[in-house]
Amino acid sequence: MPIYFVTGGAGFIGSAFVRYILDRSPDARVINYDALTYAGNPENLKGVDPSRHTFIKGDICDRGSVASAMPDGCDAVFNLAAESHVDRSIHSADEFLRTNIIGTQVLLDEARAKGVRRFVQVSTDEVMGSLADDSDERFTEASPLRPNSPYAASKAAAEFVVRAARETHGVDTVVTRCGNNYGPRQFPEKLIPLMISNAMNDEPLPVYGDGMNVRDWIYVDDHCAGIWAAYEKGRSGQAYNIGARNEQHNIDVVRSILDALGKPHSLIRYVSDRPGHDRRYAIDPTAAETELEWMPSTTWEAGLEKTILWYKENQDWVEHIRSGDYREYYKLMYGSR
Numbered sequence: 001m002p003i004y005f006v007t008g009g010a011g012f013i014g015s016a017f018v019r020y021i022l023d024r025s026p027d028a029r030v031i032n033y034d035a036l037t038y039a040g041n042p043e044n045l046k047g048v049d050p051s052r053h054t055f056i057k058g059d060i061c062d063r064g065s066v067a068s069a070m071p072d073g074c075d076a077v078f079n080l081a082a083e084s085h086v087d088r089s090i091h092s093a094d095e096f097l098r099t100n101i102i103g104t105q106v107l108l109d110e111a112r113a114k115g116v117r118r119f120v121q122v123s124t125d126e127v128m129g130s131l132a133d134d135s136d137e138r139f140t141e142a143s144p145l146r147p148n149s150p151y152a153a154s155k156a157a158a159e160f161v162v163r164a165a166r167e168t169h170g171v172d173t174v175v176t177r178c179g180n181n182y183g184p185r186q187f188p189e190k191l192i193p194l195m196i197s198n199a200m201n202d203e204p205l206p207v208y209g210d211g212m213n214v215r216d217w218i219y220v221d222d223h224c225a226g227i228w229a230a231y232e233k234g235r236s237g238q239a240y241n242i243g244a245r246n247e248q249h250n251i252d253v254v255r256s257i258l259d260a261l262g263k264p265h266s267l268i269r270y271v272s273d274r275p276g277h278d279r280r281y282a283i284d285p286t287a288a289e290t291e292l293e294w295m296p297s298t299t300w301e302a303g304l305e306k307t308i309l310w311y312k313e314n315q316d317w318v319e320h321i322r323s324g325d326y327r328e329y330y331k332l333m334y335g336s337r
C-alpha cells in the first residue's frame with residue numbers, strides 16, 4: 001500500500017490534492033500534515049475516506065513533530081503547506097519566510113532521514129516575476145527566478161533549498177510551478193471567491209488598479225493532475241510549469257462572474273493598486289504536456305460554472321469564514337480604499 005505524506009492538505013489545493021490521490025489510487029494511504037492556520041480548514045476534508053486518510057495537526061517548521069509524523073520509507077512527500085497570500089506578505093513577511101523556507105528545509109531533512117523516495121515541491125509561477133503587457137512572452141522552465149513580492153521571494157528561496165538538498169545530499173526532487181488556481185474551497189479573500197461572495201451578497205466588488213493585470217487561470221483539479229504527473233513522470237531535479245493556456249484580465253474575470261450570477265457591472269469598484277502588483281503572468285506548459293503527458297481537462301467556462309455553483313451551494317462554508325478572522329482582515333485591506 002503506497003503511503004503519501006501531504007503537507008497543507010487542509011488548504012484549498014491541498015484538500016483537492018488529497019481527494020485526487022485517494023480517488024486515483026484506490027490502495028493509497030495519505031498522511032495529511034497541516035498546522036491549520038487561518039487558511040487551513042478541516043471542513044475542507046469533509047467526506048474524505050477516514051480509513052485511508054490520517055490528519056495530523058502540526059507545523060512544518062517543528063522538526064520533532066515532522067519526524068514523528070512522517071513514516072519511514074514513504075513513497076513521496078508533497079509539500080503544499082505555505083503562507084500563500086501575496087497581500088498578507090506585503091503586510092508582514094516574517095511568517096512567509098519561516099513557513100515557506102525553513103519549513104521546506106525541515107521537510108527535506110526529514111525526507112532524507114526517512115528514505116522517502118521522492119520530494120515534490122509545489123511552487124508557483126510567481127517566482128518568475130512579471131511579464132510585459134505588450135509581449136507574447138511566456139514563462140518557461142528556463143525563465144530566470146525574479147520574484148517581486150515577499151511571498152514570491154519566499155517560494156523562490158524554497159526552490160533553491162530544494163535544489164540544494166538534491167545537489168548536496170542526493171534527495172530525489174521535482175518542482176511544479178503553477179499559475180492562478182480557482183475552484184471549490186478557495187479561501188474567500190482570493191480574487192474569484194471574493195468576487196463570487198460579494199456579488200451574491202450585492203456588495204461592491206473591489207478591483208485593484210485598472211483591472212488589466214493578466215493571470216493564467218487553471219481549475220484546481222487540473223493542477224492536482226499536474227502535480228501527480230510530475231511525481232510519476234518528472235525527471236529528478238526538474239521544474240515543470242503547469243498552466244492551462246488561459247490568460248484573463250482581472251476585470252474580465254470579474255465581469256464573467258457578475259454575468260454568470262445575473263448581477264450588474266455597476267457593482268465593480270476600482271480601488272488603489274497593490275504595491276509591486278505583477279502585471280502579467282503567462283505560462284508555457286509545453287514541457288508538462290510533452291514530457292509528463294499532462295493536459296488540463298476543464299475549460300475556463302466549465303470550471304467557472306462549477307466553481308460558482310459550489311459557492312452557491314456552500315454558503316455556510318463561506319459564512320463561517322467571513323464571520324471570523326477574515327472579517328477583520330477584510331477591513332484592514334479594503335476598509336480605507
Ligand SMILES: NC(=O)c1ccc[n+]([C@@H]2O[C@H](COP(=O)([O-])OP(=O)(O)OC[C@H]3O[C@@H](n4cnc5c(N)ncnc54)[C@H](O)[C@@H]3O)[C@@H](O)[C@H]2O)c1
Binds near residue numbers: 125
Ligand atoms: N492558490 C494558487 O493559485 C497557487 C498557485 C500556484 C502554487 N500555489 C502553491 O500551492 C500550495 C497550496 O496553495 P493554497 O492556495 O492551497 O494555499 P492555502 O493558503 O489555501 O493553504 C495552505 C495550507 O498550508 C497550511 N500551512 C500554512 N503554514 C503551515 C505550517 N507552518 N505548517 C503546516 N501547515 C501550514 C495551512 O493551514 C493551509 O491549510 C502553496 O504552496 C502555494 O504556494 C498556489
